[in-house]
Amino acid sequence: MNQYDVVVIGGGAAGLSAALVLSRARRKVLVVDAGSPRNAPAAHMHGYLSRDGMPPAELLAAGRREVTSYGGDILDGTVTNLVAAGDGFTALLAGGQRISARRVLVTTGLRDELPDIPGLRDQWARDVLCTARTVTATRSATVGSASSAALPARSGTRRSCGNGQTT
Ligand SMILES: Cc1cc2nc3c(=O)[nH]c(=O)nc-3n(C[C@H](O)[C@H](O)[C@H](O)COP(=O)(O)OP(=O)(O)OC[C@H]3O[C@@H](n4cnc5c(N)ncnc54)[C@H](O)[C@@H]3O)c2cc1C
Numbered sequence: 001m002n003q004y005d006v007v008v009i010g011g012g013a014a015g016l017s018a019a020l021v022l023s024r025a026r027r028k029v030l031v032v033d034a035g036s037p038r039n040a041p042a043a044h045m046h047g048y049l050s051r052d053g054m055p056p057a058e059l060l061a062a063g064r065r066e067v068t069s070y071g072g073d074i075l076d077g078t079v080t081n082l083v084a085a086g087d088g089f090t091a092l093l094a095g096g097q098r099i100s101a102r103r104v105l106v107t108t109g110l111r112d113e114l115p116d117i118p119g120l121r122d123q124w125a126r127d128v129l130c131t132a133r134t135v136t137a138t139r140s141a142t143v144g145s146a147s148s149a150a151l152p153a154r155s156g157t158r159r160s161c162g163n164g165q166t167t
Helices: 013-024 056-069 146-154
Strands: 002-009 029-033 073-076 079-085 088-093 098-106 141-143 159-161
Touching: 002 013, 002 088, 013 029, 013 056, 029 056, 029 098, 056 073
Parallel strands: 002 029, 002 098, 029 073, 141 159
Antiparallel strands: 079 088, 088 098
């Protein structure tokens, strides 16, 4: 069984950033990543300084290169269980592998729960966006909770459908 200082569960932007700092500090680090970042459906990312317009997968590939250049390890896989063991933890992977580490960092991100509207999932990150910033001159609707849905409706979109609040 491998022994690490830190096992990072989740290799998105957060996990890779943490692993980069830890590996630069000469910690023995492993990132285990299931490969489903939240923004996977998006063709490009925006608002990330110096990387505006970059495909999200390119950012993660660059992050992986930076982590490994400092000696960090990356493993494609899914952690299914985590148990306290001695002074540290043992992470159990879907394939049966066991990883031992003194510390664990969980950076598994968020998962979007889309409403059950026909066609919406297929259009997620295409015609259906998580931000209205780039929608200025077209008719659009906003779906979400009352507070979050009202914001883009006020800032120029036509209609908001959040928990019965229509603007
Ligand atoms: C459609 C869309 C477009 C977006 N566009 C932008 C944008 O333009 N600019 C911007 O700044 N932000 C954007 N975001 C937000 C951005 O996606 C998140 O801020 C970012 O992905 C968060 O990074 P993270 O590392 O926390 O999580 P994630 O990127 O979700 O990464 C988490 C990783 O953990 C892995 N994981 C989960 N469970 C396990 C497990 N048990 N074992 C191993 N690995 C596991 C997942 O597979 C995933 O690879 C967008 C989001 C969406 C939904």
